[in-house]
Amino acid sequence: MYMSYFSRLFSAMAGPRPVVLSGPSGAGKSTLLKKLMKEYDSVFGFSVSHTTRKPRPGEENGKDYHYVTREAMQAGIDKGDFIESAEFSGNMYGTSKAAVQDVQAKNLICILDIDMQGVRNIKETDLSPIYISIQPPSMEVLEKRLRDRKTESEESLQKRLHAAKVDMEFSKEPGVFDVVIVNDNLDEAYGQLKHTLLEEITKVKKINMSS
Numbered sequence: 401m402y403m404s405y406f407s408r409l410f411s412a413m414a415g416p417r418p419v420v421l422s423g424p425s426g427a428g429k430s431t432l433l434k435k436l437m438k439e440y441d442s443v444f445g446f447s448v449s450h451t452t453r454k455p456r457p458g459e460e461n462g463k464d465y466h467y468v469t470r471e472a473m474q475a476g477i478d479k480g481d482f483i484e485s486a487e488f489s490g491n492m493y494g495t496s497k498a499a500v501q502d503v504q505a506k507n508l509i510c511i512l513d514i515d516m517q518g519v520r521n522i523k524e525t526d527l528s529p530i531y532i533s534i535q536p537p538s539m540e541v542l543e544k545r546l547r548d549r550k551t552e553s554e555e556s557l558q559k560r561l562h563a564a565k566v567d568m569e570f571s572k573e574p575g576v577f578d579v580v581i582v583n584d585n586l587d588e589a590y591g592q593l594k595h596t597l598l599e600e601i602t603k604v605k606k607i608n609m610s611s
């Protein structure tokens with residue numbers, strides 16, 4: 401009884417529920433979340449991960465990722481600065497405690513764009529987010545989108561496609577994701593994403609208007 405009162409009080413104090421977006425590389429996570437952050441810039445905040453991969457043209461250090469060396473990243477992990485970290489396609493990625501705290505301190509809904517290892521690890525924490533999987537309509541469409549994006553070498557592309565197969569199976573495991581959205585038509589997928597988040601968006605708008 402008391403526990404449930406205090407845990408509810410604590411979760412209210414900790415602010416709105418974070419949102420995890422996961423799914424294969426190329427499924428459209430960044431496209432969808434950029435659209436969302438643009439439409440609701442005073443509602444959502446992006447958890448800026450650390451990575452050892454090189455920035456792509458147009459990406460900004462501190463905005464898309466914190467670009468670091470393997471040594472620096474490992475040192476941060478060893479110090480306990482990270483909530484979770486994973487190796488993906490030959491690079492390290494991780495969510496620092498500070499990345500999430502920075503967003504939550506502003507009373508915004510924290511969005512995490514993480515792979516399936518990240519999802520598994522976040523499930524072991526008390527972050528308690530809404531888990532959303534973004535899936536492509538098919539492997540063929542995914543490959544075409546990744547090729548057209550022109551960000552990957554052939555080797556990196558193949559690694560991503562291999563990981564995508566595993567990810568598509570993972571998204572079907574019962575109880576892992578609250579919602580699975582197939583990103584075929586972008587506007588439709590975006591509509592589904594907004595619908596899923598409507599309740600949290602309304603809550604945050606109310607709280608932030610009254611403060």
Ligand SMILES: Nc1nc2c(ncn2[C@@H]2O[C@H](COP(=O)(O)OP(=O)(O)O)[C@@H](O)[C@H]2O)c(=O)[nH]1
Pocket residue numbers: 422423424425426430449450453484485486488493494495513514515516517518519
């Ligand atoms: N576990 C984990 N995965 C992450 C993190 N940041 C990004 N990722 C995932 O790493 C994968 C590769 O990301 P990226 O190199 O930006 O390529 P993209 O997904 O093809 O745009 C994607 O599945 C991301 O969701 C993180 O902090 N932790």
Ligand SMILES: Nc1ncnc2c1ncn2[C@@H]1O[C@H](COP(=O)(O)OP(=O)(O)O)[C@@H](O)[C@H]1O
Pocket residue numbers: 423424425426427428429430431432545546548549583584585586587589
């Ligand atoms: N519904 C869609 N229809 C066609 N192309 C899309 C759609 N959604 C995303 N894309 C394109 O597919 C590529 C991969 O999307 P991106 O958002 O980078 O995926 P992710 O962040 O999941 O790796 C990008 O070039 C993007 O413009």
